[in-house]
Amino acid sequence: MGLLVYPLIQGREAGWPAWTYLMMAASVVAAGLLAGWSRRRGLRGQGTLIETSIFRHRGYSAGLACIVVFFAGMAGTLLTLTVYLQFGEHFSAIHAGLTLAPFAAGSAVGAVLAATVLVPRLGRGTLQVAAVLMAAGTWWLRGIIGAHGLATSSAELIPAQVVLGAGIGMLISPLFDFILASVRDHEVGSASGVLNAVQQLASAIGVAAIGTVFFSTLSRSGFTAAISRSLEIELGVAGVLVLLAFALPRRPRDPDEPVTEPAPETAPAAGTEAAVRHYVDTNRR
Numbered sequence: 001m002g003l004l005v006y007p008l009i010q011g012r013e014a015g016w017p018a019w020t021y022l023m024m025a026a027s028v029v030a031a032g033l034l035a036g037w038s039r040r041r042g043l044r045g046q047g048t049l050i051e052t053s054i055f056r057h058r059g060y061s062a063g064l065a066c067i068v069v070f071f072a073g074m075a076g077t078l079l080t081l082t083v084y085l086q087f088g089e090h091f092s093a094i095h096a097g098l099t100l101a102p103f104a105a106g107s108a109v110g111a112v113l114a115a116t117v118l119v120p121r122l123g124r125g126t127l128q129v130a131a132v133l134m135a136a137g138t139w140w141l142r143g144i145i146g147a148h149g150l151a152t153s154s155a156e157l158i159p160a161q162v163v164l165g166a167g168i169g170m171l172i173s174p175l176f177d178f179i180l181a182s183v184r185d186h187e188v189g190s191a192s193g194v195l196n197a198v199q200q201l202a203s204a205i206g207v208a209a210i211g212t213v214f215f216s217t218l219s220r221s222g223f224t225a226a227i228s229r230s231l232e233i234e235l236g237v238a239g240v241l242v243l244l245a246f247a248l249p250r251r252p253r254d255p256d257e258p259v260t261e262p263a264p265e266t267a268p269a270a271g272t273e274a275a276v277r278h279y280v281d282t283n284r285r
Contacts, residue, residue, distance in 0.1 A: 001201050003027035008208035012215065051190035054183050060191060062247030063179030064198055066127075069244065070175070071202035073237030074168060076210025077138075078103075080230040083214070088150055088223030099154040106137075106165025111173035113166075119174050119252060127178065127245040130171035135238035137164025142231040149224045171241070177252035 004027035007020035014020065038048040054060050078100070085096040110130065118126040140160035145152050176195060183191045210230055218226035 001027070001197070003030055005201065005204045005208070008205060011208070012212045050194060051187045054187050054191045054194065057182040058247060059182030059249050060179060062244050063175075063182065064195070066175065066179070066241060066244045066248070067195055067198050068202040068205070069237055069240050070171065071199050072206030072209065073234050074206070075203035076206035076214075077230055077234045079207050079211055080214040080227055084145075084223055084227040088227070089152065091154075095154070099157060100161070102158045102161035103165040103168070106162040106167075107169030107172075109162075110166035110169030110171075112169075114170040114173045118170065123250045123252075124178055124245055124248050126174060127171055127248065128242050130167045131238045131241040131245065133167030133170065134164055134241075135167075135235055137161070137167055138231050138234045138238065140164075142228055142235075145224060145231075146228055167238075174252050178248045181249040181251060181253035 003023045007023045011017075011020040034049075035052065038050055038052050041048045042052055081100065082096055085091045085099055086093065089096075091099060110133070114126050114130070118129065122129065137160050141157065141164060144156055144160055148156060176192075179195060180188060180191055210233055213233065214226045214230050217229045
């Protein structure tokens with residue numbers, strides 16, 4: 001992770017020298033070595049840093065993709081919006097922070113709606129409704145900034161931010177529960193740890209990647225074009241999330257209802273009747 005994140009963060013300022021590409025390539029090799037080491041230890045019955053079996057669950061792998069796309073897009077968009085407000089609109093740090101406060105209000109409303117109304121009725125459809133709301137809020141925000149440019153006021157940004165924030169809260173609140181519904185009980189600890197680590201990695205990647213696009217556009221076309229390009233990327237993020245949600249479990253994980261574990265492999269008791277009973281019971285399970 002360090003080999004990947006460091007060059008992404010420092011590469012643009014350093015002019016993307018050869019060492020940045022070498023480090024990113026080395027990160028792929030390091031990930032392969034970690035996977036191979038973990039698999040060998042697992043086959044020998046030894047403890048591993050990560051339960052590699054979690055990646056064999058389609059819903060979990062799709063969930064990891066959701067985490068990467070969502071947190072990369074959100075972190076990069078919030079960073080570039082803050083830069084736009086402070087250096088484009090010349091807002092103070094406090095003014096810029098208060099301008100973005102409707103995100104938090106919208107997120108709180110969206111999270112409550114998801115937990116109390118939408119998830120019990122729609123299941124994973126909640127995530128797709130949330131992604132559509134994110135897209136609508138992002139499109140609205142882009143339209144307002146495109147129309148008013150650097151003369152955009154804080155008040156004009158409030159409605160679009162509330163809609164975008166509601167979509168974010170509606171998605172992030174149940175997302176981890178949907179992803180963890182794909183794994184077995186003994187895999188939950190490892191699966192949860194990987195999700196949290198990937199969340200942090202995705203945020204760093206989003207800041208680096210979307211930040212690079214923002215500053216590259218800024219140097220050519222100015223602040224309004226730069227923030228518009230960042231918001232266009234967030235629109236694409238919302239569309240990808242709608243599609244990825246189809247691969248997630250239909251219902252979120254209920255911590256009070258453990259997942260049925262596969263039956264342990266035990267030798268049948270002596271006698272033909274006992275052996276047949278063991279065979280039938282094992283296959284039924």
